[in-house]
Amino acid sequence: MIDDDCVEGGVPLPNFITTTSGGAAAAAAEEAVKKEFEKGFFDKMAKEALFDVILAANYLHAEELLDASMQCAADRARGKTVPELREYFGLVNNFTPEEEEEIRKENSWAFD
Known part of the structure; x- marks a missing residue:
């Protein structure tokens, strides 16, 4: 509006009351x-x-x-266990029991 010389000195803004303080x-x-x-x-x-x-x-x-x-x-x-999470997300366990045991040992903190 200002660039097109539609208003002089600025764009008028009406007063309003906010709904939240x-x-x-x-x-x-x-x-x-x-x-x-x-x-x-x-x-x-x-x-x-x-x-x-x-x-x-x-x-x-x-x-x-x-x-x-x-x-x-x-x-x-x-709060879900690993088997519960697999079921919830529809994941297949691709690990052999030995591989899974090794992973549990290496990352025991994650299974507490």
């Missing part, structure tokens, strides 16, 4: 509401749908959606 408390409350919404949204979602959202968010570079959906997947995986 600024400050750390308001931001923290807004973040808590957002996290609660995300939890409710993703908790109702089937595993396959959640994985589809993760793929779509990654493809679209939707970082907040990707972070939220990945957090849900991590929460679902938390």
Whole structure:
């Protein structure tokens, strides 16, 4: 508008009232509401749908959606044993019992 000489001296902006008051408390409350919404949204979602959202968010570079959906997947995986994780993610165990035992010895911290 200014470059086309449509206004002289600037662009008029109307006064408005914000719906949220600024400050750390308001931001923290807004973040808590957002996290609660995300939890409710993703908790109702089937595993396959959640994985589809993760793929779509990654493809679209939707970082907040990707972070939220990945957090849900991590929460679902938390506390599961290796066999439970294999079943959940549909992974086949390609290790022989000897190889698996060696891996468990080398990485015992991961199996505690």
